[in-house]
Amino acid sequence: MNVLHKPKKFKIVGQGIPVIDAREKVTGSLEYGVDFVLPRMVHGKIKRSTVPHARIKRIDVTRALALPGVLGVVTHEDAPGLNWMGVWDNYRGQILDGISRFVGDEVAAVAATSVEIADAALDLIDVEYEPLPAVLDVEKALLDDAPQVREEGNVRDEYRVVWGDLDEGETQADYVIDQEMRYKAQNYAGIGRNACICTWDGDQVSMWTSSQTPSELQTGIHQAFGIPMSNVRVVALPSGCSFGLWWSNNFMMVTALLARKVRKPVKIELTSQECMAAVKRRHIEITRGRMGVAKDGTLTMADFSHLMDNGAYGFKTDVYFFCCDLWGGARNGDYRVRGVNTNLVTSGCMRAVGDITMGLAVERLADKCAHKVNMDPLEFRIKNQIKSGQQLRMQEPRQHMKGNLTDYIDGLTEEQTGNWPKMFHLSSGSTHELLLKGAEKFRWHERWKGWGVPTRVNGSKRRGVGVGTGAHCCGVEFGGNTSSVVRLNHDGSVNVFSAAGRQGQGSETTLVQVAAEEMGVPVEKVSIVTGDTYVVPWASGSSASTTMFRTGWATREACRDAKTQLLKIAAREFFDGIDHEKLDIEDGIIRVADDPADNRRIAIDELMNVLCSDSLSQTSVITGRPNGVMPPTIAFARQWAAQFAEVEVDVGTGEIRITDYLAGQDSGTVMNPKVLKNQVIGGAICGAGFVLYEGMEFDPSDGRVLNDSLLDYKLLRTGDFPSDPEVFFVESQDPVGPFGARGAGESPAAAAGPAICQAVHNAIGVWVDVPMTPETVMRAIKENEGPKAMAS
Amino acid sequence: MVNRSFEYLRPETIGEAVEMKAAHGTRARFWAGGTDMMLLWNRREVAFDYCIDLTYVPALRYIECSGDALRIGAMASLDDLDLKSDLNPLAAALGHTARLMCTKQTRTIATVGGNMCHASPSADLTPPLVAMGARCRLLGPDGERDLPLEDFHLGVNETALAESEMLTEIHVPGVDGKVAAHYDRVARTVVDIALVSSAVFIKVNAGNRIERAGVALGAVAPSVIRVTGAEETLVGRDLSNVNNGVTTTAGEEAASAARAISDIRASKEYRTDMVATLTARAIRQCISSLEGTA
C-alpha cells in the first residue's frame, strides 16, 4: 500500500550535490566498457556483412583458424536458433542466423590473442552470399510485394489513439491545414563507444558491458542461451553518452557465443564506425497530418498518420508519442503510427522517441494554424494544450499479458490500488505555468513581432524568436517491472540495490538522495549498486524516463519498509512501546517526532548494534523492499517542457546560429537541480542538433551508412550553443513519484526542435525542412521567394 | 597481414629525409603531421613499408617574412599559422583560415605541408594560398624546383610531387605593400570541413588602385579553381569603385567558373550559388581591411 506524497521541508531532496562519481569522472578513473579488462582475456572481432540482404550460402573459416593466434571462430553454424527479445522491441531476433539483413550485420566472429590478429582473421573468412531482394525505403517496405526482412513480416500493427469524431472536427473548423514532414534518422553518435567482456564457465555466464538496462540484458542472455537467470551475471558498467543506444545489443550476444566457444574471457570492443553504422539509430520517420482550427483559435481536429522504419532488427509496434496528450485540447483526434522493417541498420528508441519527430510535426502544424488565425504561438498553446486534472487522450497504451490496461486495473484489489490518482487523467503539471513564466523571463511579448516577422535585421542577418513545447512519459508499462532493495547495516549505513543505467543522467546520485531523505541519514551514509544483476532486483532499466519516477518510487518504498522495521524495534526496545509511527529519523538519530520536549534519542548504529549483539541476536541487517503496487504510470504522469529560442539566420548562405535560449521544465519536485538542469540543456542540445544538422545518409544502392564518422555527422559543439542559457523549473509535485518527482530526460529534447524551427520561420518568413542545413534553408527561401530583399 | 606495420624512420635533417626517401622509393611515405595519414592507414587506404617521420626535422618548421615573401616551412603546424597571425595581413588571413580547420588539438599536429600534399578538394588553406599567388618548393635528390601552388595540385589527392621529392616550403612572394586577403566559407558546426569556400587577395598601389587580385574557390572542383574572370573585374579599379555591382559581377564570374559536384555535404547547385555570395563577401572584406589601413 503506497502512501501519497506529503509535501514537507526536505533535507536532501533538492540539494545540488555533486554526482557521486564526479571525482572519478574528472580524474579519468571511471571504468567504462572499453576500459574494462579481465585476466587471461582474449579479443574478439566481428565479421560484418557487405550486402544488404542475403542468405549465407557457404562460409569457410579454415584459413582464419589457421592463422597463428586465432582461438576460435563462430558462425551461424554455432548458433542454431538463438533468439532473444529486447524488452522494448528495440532489437530482437536471431543471433547469427545465416541471413544478413543490412550492410554491417554480424555474420561471424573471431576470438584471438590480440585485436590485430582477430582483425586480420576477419579477412580470412570466406563468405559466399546468395543475394536476396532488399528493401531500403520505408514506404516501399509497406507494400504487399515488398521483400520481407523478418520472418514475422515487415509491417507491425498500427497503433492508434482516437477521440471524438474527425468529421465533426472538420465541420467545426474554419480552416483545415495539411502538412507532411520527413525526418532523416538521427545517429546516437555516442561518444564513448562500447565493449563487452564475457566469460562462460560451466553453466555460468558473466558479462561486463556498458548498459542502461542490466536486467533486460540478463533476460536476453537467458532467452538466447536457455541459461537460468540465476546463473547469468550482468555487470552493467557506466556508459558514455547513450540516449538509448546501449540497452542490450546483438554484439553482446555474439561476445557470449565466442566466450562459449573458446572458454576464455572474451572482449569485443567496437570501433566508432561500428557504433555509428552497425548497432542502432533513430528511425527514419514520416508524419502526415491535418489540423482544423476555428477563427477563435480553438483546435477542432488533429489527424495524424506516422510511419517509422524499424531497420533490420527493430520491432516497434508503436512509438510512445505524447504529443497527442500535449495537444489534448483538440476537440477531435486520430493519431496513427505504423512501424515497418527495412534492410537498413536497426533502429530503436532514441531519446524522446516519437516526440522529437511526430511531436515536431504536430507543433509545426499547430503553429501554422495559429498563424492562420493570427494568434500568438504562446497563447495558442495555452488555449489548446492539456491542463492538470484533464483527461488524457492516450487511453489504452499497450496490450499486456493480462489484457489491456483497464482490464489490469479492474483486476486489482482496493487495497492494491488504494489512493491511486485518477486513472487516465493528468495527475500534475502541464505547459501552462511554464509558458507563463517563460514568457516573462524571455520577454516574449516584447520580442515576438508576429508570424514570419524578424525581431531584428542587420544586413543579411535576421533574428527571430520561437517557442516550443514537449511532453513525454515517465516510464512505460504498469506492472511490477521495477524494484529496489535496501539494506541497513550495523553502522547505520545504507546500501541501495536498484537496476539502473549510468549513462550520465545522474540516477545513481538522485536515487541515493531519495534513499537518504527517506531513511533520515546523510547522503555519505548511502551507497548504491546499480549494475550487478547478482544483487539488484530486476527492473526494466533506465529507459523511457523511468528511473527517477518508477525506480525512485521503488527505492523510497524499500526505504520506507526498512525504516518501519527499524522504528518498530526502536519503539519496542527504546521508546516504551510507543506507536512506531510517532518516531522519525533525522541525521541517523531516532527520536520522537514533533515533540521537542521528549529528549530520548538513539542513533541507528547504536540500535543496530544492540540488535546484533549476543543478548538480542534478532538480526544482522534490516532489508527493505517495496510493499505496494505502483500505479500504471502511463495512465496519469507526464513530463513537460517549454523552451524559447532566438536564432540568427544568414539569408545569404543559410547558416543558422542560436543566439539565446531559455528552457523551462516541469518534472515535479527537483531532486537535484544540477543534475536536472544538465538533463534539460542536454535534451535541448540533442533536439537542436537534430533539427539543425544531424541526419544519417544511406547509400541508395545498398543502404550502407555513408556518414559513419563525426567528420560528416555533425554534432553541436560548445561554440554552437549559447553559453549562458537559462533553465527554470516549475515543480508541480506528483502524487506518486518519490517526494513528488517525475521523469525528465526526454521532453526537453522534444521541445527544442519546435522552438528553433519556429524561430527560424519568424526570422525568414518560411518554414524549413529538417535538418535545417544551410542548403535546406536556402532552398526554402528560394522556393518560397523568401524575404523580399535577399541580402548577399 | 597480421604484421601489417611499417618501419619507422626518424630523420633529423632535410638531407637525411630526402636520402631515406630516395633509398626506399615508393615503399616509403613521408609522415608530416600524419593527421590524414593516420586515418588512411587505419582505414587501410594506404600501404607502405617505411614511414619517414618528419616531425623531428626542425629545419622544416618555420613561418617568417624574409624579403618580400612570406615563407612557411612544410612542417609548420596549422596552429603555428594561427600563432603567427600578426606577422602581416596575409599571415593574418592564413591564421584566420587555420582557426577554421579541424580542432585546436589537431591543429597542433597537422602541418601546412601535409595539408598541401594530401590535396583534398575541400582543403581550407589552398584557396587563400592560391589567391595570394603562393608557390611551393620541392626538393629531390636531383635538386630543387619551385612551382605555383595551383600547378602543384593536380586533382583529388594528386600532386606534382615526383617519387622521391619532398615539399619543403610554401612561399608567398610580393607581400610587401598594401595587401589584404580574406577566406570565407560555408560550414555547419563551428568545427567542419568547408562545404564550399572562396578566397580573395587584393594588392593596391599607393593610389589605392588595385594592381593585383586573386580569387580562388574551394570544394567546387577536384582541386582549387582560380577565377581569372573575377580577378580581371577587380584589377585596375580604384578601391572606392568596388561597389556592389562589381562584387556581384565578380561573384557571378566565380559561379560560372565553378565545376561543383553533389555529395553528402552539399549539392552542386548550392555550391555554385554560394561561391558567388562568398566571393562577393570576401572582396568586400578585403576592401574594408584596405580602407581601414588606408
Next chain:
Amino acid sequence: MTRLNVNGQSFDVDVKAHEILSDVLRNQLGLIGVKVSCAEGECGSCTILVDGVPATACLMLGRQGERHEITTIEGIGTHDELHPIQEAFVEEQGFQCGFCTPGFIMMAKAFLDENPNPTEEEASMAMSGNICRCGAHPYIVKSVLNAAERMQGRHESKRTTGSTGASA
C-alpha cells in the same frame, strides 16, 4: 625500446612502429583517462598535452611521444587532490556521462595556461575542439570560467541549496 616521459615519470616501453600513442598510453601504461572515441581527431576525448601543447593522442604514433613531456589527466590531479580545473568541473557539473571529460579538462588546462582570464565567448570557442554528446555545453564553459577564477585565487565556492526557482 621507446622512452616515454609521461606525467613526470620515464617509461621504457616496447612500441610497434604503427602503434598509436593513445593505445600505448592506455594499454601499456594503464592510463585509461586517455579516452578514445572517434579515433579521428574529431571528438577530442583523447586530448593530452605534449610539452604543454594540446594534442589528440589518437592521431600520433607512439614513437612520436619520444623526446617530449607528455601529460595526461592522471598527471594533473588525483581523486584526493584535484586540480582546480577538476574542482571547477565538479562544482559546475561540466559533464554528464564523463567519457569526454578528461579530454575537456586537458584542453581547458592548455587553454587557461595560455589565456588565464578568458571571456565566456573565448572559453566557448576554445572548448569546441572537444565533443560532449550529452550536451553539458554551457556547464563546460562555466567550469572553465570557474577554473580560471580558482587558478587566480579569486574563487569562492558556491553552494546550491534548495531547488525552487533554481536557475542555471
